[in-house]
Amino acid sequence: MTVDPVDQRMRRARRVTLLSLATNVWTTVLLPAVGLAREPDPVRVVLGAVALAGFTVAQVAVLHAAVTPWLATAARRRRHLALAVAALLSLPLLGPVAAGAWPTWAWLGASLVGMTPLLFRPAAAAATGAGVLGAAVVVTVASGGPPATALLVTGGVGAGVALLTWVQVWFWDLLVDARQGQAARARLVVAEERLRFARDVHDLLGHDLTVIALKAELAERLAPVDGARAGREAAEARRLAASALTRVRAAVHGYRAVDLAEQAAAVGEVLRSSGVRCTVEPPTGELPAHVAADLAAVLREAGTNVLRHSRAGWCRIEFTRDDGAVTVTVRNDGVRGVGPDGFSGGLRGLADRLAPSGGRVRASAEEGVFSLVATVPVTP
Structure with missing residues (x-):
């Protein structure tokens, strides 16, 4: 073992x-x-x-x-x-x-x-x-x-x-x-996501590539006897290839685009697999891409802090939206020391990332409970 x-x-x-x-x-x-x-x-x-x-x-x-x-x-x-x-x-x-x-x-x-x-x-x-x-x-x-x-x-x-x-x-x-x-459960979550993406790509490309191969073979056979039809088949194969490429790019973009609810659920799953009781209150409504990306970065940093810098038994992740801004609050017990280090590289990095969009982040510790609160305006 x-x-x-x-x-x-x-x-x-x-x-x-x-x-x-x-x-x-x-x-x-x-x-x-x-x-x-x-x-x-x-x-x-x-x-x-x-x-x-x-x-x-x-x-x-x-x-x-x-x-x-x-x-x-x-x-x-x-x-x-x-x-x-x-x-x-x-x-x-x-x-x-x-x-x-x-x-x-x-x-x-x-x-x-x-x-x-x-x-x-x-x-x-x-x-x-x-x-x-x-x-x-x-x-x-x-x-x-x-x-x-x-x-x-x-x-x-x-x-x-x-x-x-x-x-x-x-x-x-x-x-x-x-x-x-x-640890095996966390690896399984990652493997399942990779398999899901692989299935999506296979479903997108499998049929198109089969048709393209048949069209190319037909064009090759027709080239000596019917050049015009061979050209049409080759053009159709090119069109199918371009269409398939567009769909793959769209799929990859969707895969890379940040789904904040999924990110919050994933962080909660990782914390639970590490023995931390985690409650997640996901965001409601659609969020602009830059807001979701910024808050996802906050979630990743907060999850890392819970695992590495505390002896947490519980954690709560909550999103609220009001006055044209979205706020994520991550609270956990088991904090060590008297509070967060104001010169923490992770917190300073978050502050630098949120600043261009008018966002802010603050951290505090009280009675053994650590709180990380980040607010990002919905419109720059």
Whole structure:
């Protein structure tokens, strides 16, 4: 699965998920440090600290990979392998630390069990967790501790951490799938519009080109025996070609001409596909082409601002017409900061565009709600 790494909402959700996962498993990594503090042998302390540091680095890498779906498979496997190697090396290096006084490796084993949902499917995760539990029991008994301690710490605590980890990863995967669905829906809207235009062009040209081809073929056959009729057929083919060209130009012009209601609906659809509840009150009546073009530019800029510069949960787009002018108002919640930047390139660009026709644009933020209001005279 892939996710656009620059998506702001996904980046925030990713950071929260990573922090939550780290909180779950790092409690069981920090507790082995208690064993290091209680170990009298300095050599064992140094070796244990090295093992714990290596394990922690490998664990961080695996946690990062779990919430980085665009990471290459080979890089992900290398991180998993590094964690396995660090875990195996920790057995002889960290296992004897604070022998009999503190279940040092049992806590590390709990961290490993807690991470199994990040590494394996449920059946393999259960088998791996059982293997880690067995290793914890062996290490605990070999170091003079009771096996019940390993069962409680590695088995009980590890299983609880694993359950929380699985739930968090499950929610993250749901979020990724939902985001991909929204992106696919937006792409589908664009693809449908392209198909519509392609069908229109096909309907316009298909019949005419077929007739032109037949006329040209007939003119070619008649040329040696009836030049006058061949000329008439060639002239008819030319007339049909000119007529077809006129219709195609008209279709392209209509396609390029701005339909403000369609533009507003499209912006609303894009916002809704991005998780924003959007209400659109479309304009009424016909508008001059230059007015529709200017207001369409305002809509595009407003939609971009909602997606990029806010944490909007809702948005309202409304058109009003009075006193020979049309006003579009775009309001959304989730505004960040104290208000719009007066030197914003997008707003300044809109102001420059509307100025020649006597239009104006203003923006404000109040109580977390951002408002963008643009007014364009219907007649210059």
